[in-house]
Structures are given as structure tokens and as C-alpha cells.
Amino acid sequence: SQQGEEDPQALSIQEGENATMNCSYKTSINNLQWYRQNSGRGLVHLILIRSNEREKHSGRLRVTLDTSKKSSSLLITASRAADTASYFCATDAWGGKLIFGQGTELSVKP
Amino acid sequence: ETGVTQSPTHLIKTRGQQVTLRCSSQSGHNTVSWYQQALGQGPQFIFQYYREEENGRGNFPPRFSGLQFPNYSSELNVNALELDDSALYLCASRSDSILGNGGYTFGSGTRLTVV
Numbered sequence: 001s002q003q004g005e006e007d008p009q010a011l012s013i014q015e016g017e018n019a020t021m022n023c024s025y026k027t028s029i030n031n032l033q034w035y036r037q038n039s040g041r042g043l044v045h046l047i048l049i050r051s052n053e054r055e056k057h058s059g060r061l062r063v064t065l066d067t068s069k070k071s072s073s074l075l076i077t078a079s080r081a082a083d084t085a086s087y088f089c090a091t092d093a094w095g096g097k098l099i100f101g102q103g104t105e106l107s108v109k110p
Numbered sequence: 111e112t113g114v115t116q117s118p119t120h121l122i123k124t125r126g127q128q129v130t131l132r133c134s135s136q137s138g139h140n141t142v143s144w145y146q147q148a149l150g151q152g153p154q155f156i157f158q159y160y161r162e163e164e165n166g167r168g169n170f171p172p173r174f175s176g177l178q179f180p181n182y183s184s185e186l187n188v189n190a191l192e193l194d195d196s197a198l199y200l201c202a203s204r205s206d207s208i209l210g211n212g213g214y215t216f217g218s219g220t221r222l223t224v225v
Contacts (some may be wrong), residue, residue: 031212040149
């Protein structure tokens with residue numbers, strides 16, 4: 001079963017715009033991770049935020065975590081066509097077992 | 111050796127057959143996990159191995175089994191294949207090091223089609 005919901009399911013933006021994806025989950029977690037997947041192939045780890053952190057940055061990525069609301073958001077700034085992919089949040093509640101959301105399909109048009 | 115390598119990339123099997131999928135993890139990655147991803151869905155956790163012992167299992171029947179070897183390779187075996195087993199199977203590994211970013215390195219997956 002999926003841990004949570006991702007919103008929106010699909011997002012289409014122009015190059016240079018910012019993209020925001022949201023993730024909600026149901027149980028307590030150790031950390032939350034975001035992954036990118038291109039064309040149904042392997043996932044690429046983007047960023048991990050621990051349960052005691054509220055915000056984290058990595059290059060053009062900004063992740064927030066609100067454990068009281070059991071939600072997280074991923075912001076991609078100044079998006080590029082190469083950012084077109086599916087983005088998944090995954091929660092780690094115990095020992096590295098990741099529970100993934102359904103994903104957000106991002107399309108960045110040049 | 112860097113990266114996670116999975117083989118084969120594509121596979122077609124008949125219902126009722128058995129299949130073995132293989133994964134070669136990065137050196138030093140003692141944790142390996144397997145996931146099943148149906149089309150349009152997020153990956154679902156099958157099981158996890160740490161230093162050759164299974165230490166976590168998702169909601170999959172016993173006909174899904176695995177092995178992890180000392181050389182950082184692992185296998186996923188599926189017996190009595192069903193049509194619903196058609197999916198992308200992903201292997202992922204992680205280092206124990208606290209210096210790592212804590213995330214998993216995923217292979218490109220094996221696309222299994224059961225007919």
C-alpha cells in the first residue's frame with residue numbers, strides 16, 4: 001500500500017518557472033526522501049530531510065517538512081526542460097524500508 | 111565499482127514459470143532492497159537484505175524470495191508467475207556510512223512481462 005498522496009499528479013510549466021510538488025504521509029517517519037524517475041527507468045535520489053529538520057536546500061531544490069501536518073514539499077526553481085520527469089516522495093519509517101507516493105509527473109516546456 | 115547494475119533489462123515469461131532477476135550493488139553497500147513498480151504507480155517495497163540476512167519484508171507472498179551474496183550481488187526470485195507480476199523490478203542499495211547522504215542508489219530496473 002502507498003504511504004501517502006502526492007499533489008498534483010501532473011504539472012506542466014514553462015522553462016524558467018518554479019515547480020512545487022507536495023507530499024502527504026500517514027505515519028511517523030525517520031526521514032523523507034525525494035527521487036526523480038525518467039521514462040520508467042531507475043530512480044535518482046535527490047534529497048533527504050530528517051524528521052528533526054524543517055527545510056533543506058540542494059542546488060535548485062528546496063524541500064520542506066512539516067511533521068505536525070505530515071507533509072512535505074519539493075520546490076524546483078528556474079526549471080529546465082531536462083527537469084521533465086516523475087518525482088516521488090518516499091518515507092522511511094523504519095530501517096530503510098521506503099514507502100513511495102504515487103508521484104508527480106512534471107513536464108517543463110522549452 | 112560504482113552504480114547499481116541490473117540484469118536482464120527486459121524479460122518475457124509465461125504464466126506459471128519461475129524467474130530470477132539479478133542485481134550488482136556498489137562495493138560497501140551492505141543494504142539492498144527490491145521494489146516492484148507497476149505502470150503509473152510508485153515503487154512498492156518487496157524486501158530488504160542486510161549483510162546477507164533478510165531484515166524486512168513488504169506485503170508480498172512467499173513466492174517472492176531473495177538472496178544477497180558477500181560480493182554485493184543479490185537476486186530476486188519469483189515462482190509461479192502470475193499476469194499481475196508484470197512490472198518494473200528495481201534494486202536499490204545503500205551504504206552504512208554516516209557520511210553518506212542516506213539515500214538509495216537505484217538500478218535501471220528489469221521490465222518483466224508475464225504472458
